[in-house]
Amino acid sequence: MAGLGAYGWLKCALLAALSVALLSVAASAQTPVLRAVHVLGKEAAPEVEITLSAKVTPATQIVAGPDRIVLDFPGAMLDHALRPQSLHRGYLTGVRWGLYQASPPVTRVVLELSAPHGFEVFPAGNSVIVKLGGTEGQPASAAVTPEQAPAAPPPPRVVVTVSGSRLTIDAPRATLADVLREIQRRTGAEVAVPAGAEQEQVVVKLGPAPGKEVMAALFNGSRFDYIVLGSERDPGGISRILLSPVDGGANPFVSAAPVAVPPAQSVMSTAAVEPASGDTSELGRDRTAPEVNEAPPADQDEPQQ
Secondary structure (H helix, E strand, O other), rough: OOOOHHHHOOOOOHHHHHHHHHHHHHHHHHHOEEEEEEEEOOOOOOEEEEEEEOOOOEEEEOOOOOOOOEEEEOOEEEEEOOOOOOOOOOEEEEEEEEEEOOOOOOEEEEEOOOOEEEEEEEOOOOOOEEEEEOOOOOOOOOOOOOOOOOOOOOOOEEEEEEEEOOEEEEEEEEEHHHHHHHHHHOOOOOEEOOOOOOOOOEEEEEEEHHHHHHHHHHHHHOOOEEEEOOOOOOOOOOOHHHHHHHHOOOOOOOOOOOOOOOOOHHHOOOOOOOOOOEEEEEEOOOOOOOOOOOOHHHHOOOOOO
């Protein structure tokens, strides 16, 4: 380094300065720049064309007091050769622009209005066209490109349909708690969702069939005993559902084929209780017990007399 001399140091300094300048030019070439703003259209429906050096999707908002539409172009710089102009047409009383934020750069264009109006934004290559229209006081609306459009909402996890005393359940992927809450919402029945129902996965497509038959198929193989109360006068044939956990439980995954409940599934192999009144109920217990008059589980462990 000591042998470079004055000429060598000067040469190194020039090369360093040239490198910095080239990097600056390259960075500027990649940064979009606001090039021009033009007012088009008729007095009753003015349009504003905003042209940049590259395609940029603006963020838009409407502001009151005074009424104006604001467009922010993220990452865009302002061309200093662009001079202020007197741009107005109809209820568009003025257009102004400037560098709203330096780092990261944001260039803002403001459309001043004499009264609130709706608007739409359309991309056109490296330009953006703002079409003004609508009635006074109408909320502003901006057109979005396909990549900006929000994703479609996911399909509902549970669909329950009620037709008289008949019930249909379609739950491609849900929990037993989800299904019970939707049954309660659709039928108005009193349903006490037990602890643990949130962890029991359900994949079913049942009905249309009488509500009690659908409930029998739904709880078949679950880890809950159940009582279903109701009559044909109740929506879905159900007025109340009571659940209690079974000791030991069964497979916590409930599944049924996507067909209507067959007659074989509509009759439970457990005790059926019919009160003296017009209301009826169904009690589900141990699905393997063949006896109708089965003693309660608490008595099974008592010693024989």
